[in-house]
Amino acid sequence: MSDAAIGIFDSGLGGLTAVKELIKVLPHENIIYFGDTARVPYGNRSRKTIVKYAEQDAYFLLSKGVKMIIAACGTVSSVAVDLKDELPVPFTGVVVPTARAAVRATKNGRIGVIGTSATVNSGSYKNEILRADKELCVFQQDCPLFVSLVENGFISPEDDIVKLVVERYLEGLKYEGVDTLILGCTHFPIIARAVSDYLGDEVTLIDSGRETALYAAELLKENGLLSDRSDQGVCRYYVSDTVEDFKKTAEIFLDKSVGNEVSHINLEQTVIH
Numbered sequence: 491m492s493d494a495a496i497g498i499f500d501s502g503l504g505g506l507t508a509v510k511e512l513i514k515v516l517p518h519e520n521i522i523y524f525g526d527t528a529r530v531p532y533g534n535r536s537r538k539t540i541v542k543y544a545e546q547d548a549y550f551l552l553s554k555g556v557k558m559i560i561a562a563c564g565t566v567s568s569v570a571v572d573l574k575d576e577l578p579v580p581f582t583g584v585v586v587p588t589a590r591a592a593v594r595a596t597k598n599g600r601i602g603v604i605g606t607s608a609t610v611n612s613g614s615y616k617n618e619i620l621r622a623d624k625e626l627c628v629f630q631q632d633c634p635l636f637v638s639l640v641e642n643g644f645i646s647p648e649d650d651i652v653k654l655v656v657e658r659y660l661e662g663l664k665y666e667g668v669d670t671l672i673l674g675c676t677h678f679p680i681i682a683r684a685v686s687d688y689l690g691d692e693v694t695l696i697d698s699g700r701e702t703a704l705y706a707a708e709l710l711k712e713n714g715l716l717s718d719r720s721d722q723g724v725c726r727y728y729v730s731d732t733v734e735d736f737k738k739t740a741e742i743f744l745d746k747s748v749g750n751e752v753s754h755i756n757l758e759q760t761v762i763h
Contacts, residue, residue: 492715495520495726496706497551498560501543502530503641503736504676505562506743507699508584509725512560515703516710518719520726522554526757527731531637532565533606533675540608544570546757548577550728557715558582560706564605564675564698568614580709584698587705588672589618593626595694596670600627602663602693605674607632615674629666633659633678640677641739647684656681656688664689672696680743727752 496512498505502525509523524547526532532540544566548559558580561567567583574581592601592615603615610632619628635655639645644652663671671693673679679697686695710716717723725748729736733752740748 492557493520493717493719494555494557495522496558496560496710497522497524497548497554497556498562499524499526499547499551500561500563500676501525501532501565502527502637503739503743504637505699506740507676507679507697508560508562508702510744511697511700511703512706513723513725515707516716517722518717519723520717521723522551522556522726522728524550524728525730525736527729527736528757529730531606532563533608533634533637535608537569540565540569541573544573545576548573548581550755550757552577552579558706558710560702562676562699562702564609568605568609568612571614580713580715582702582705582709584674584676584702585614585618587701588674588696588698589615590622591701592670592672592696593619593622595696596626598667598669599625600629600666600668600670602666602668602671603628603630603674604633604636604659604663604671604678606637607634609674615672629663629668631659631663633675635659636681637675637677640680640742643739643742645680645684645742647681647687649684652681652684653688656684660685660688668693670694670696673698725751728755729753730755730757
């Protein structure tokens, strides 16, 4: 058993959807979240830069004494695949648990994947799905504007801008007849209703934050690291850009205020690696 915190990082705020799900799945665990808001987005960066940023994010969390690290970022999970081998604590990204959930969910064998350009170009979700079942058909679509919509508060399924962008990106997947769609970026569950309205209720949406939270719980149990606390865990947030902007947008992701539990850090000065 361990009362040390679970560490979660993302390029910005999208990983807060994983925090929200983790609180539901493991309510007694402490959580430390780092959002690299000064360098968001990662999705249009080079592989070398993404790996460098991911290493810095992870080592910052290690400096806080976390017992596990979650890369709640589809881009990092897809590109920085060797990070797991460098860390002294259990680690998971979002790709493996999410892809496995999609394989279990599909009935017609046609799975769609949406994410950032870096995630889609890496083929990470497609490769993981086909590793599980090579007979499945996987259709991918990058949706870079979804992140901007969410972080600027355009999330209502009734918003004409949201509906137009959703239709523009997902028209091809709808034509292909996918019955399962991976929301391969942790921002995307925020506009899941708009996605579902366009694709139809018969299409199952796979929330990467939810699936990763469930997988993290399994890893903690396997490693004897679950907390034996009986009270509610505490969440602490760190960002590399302005605290106030994070606070305002975080409420969209968490459906609650983060209060004074947010601190600014200079990552370059804090991390030694």
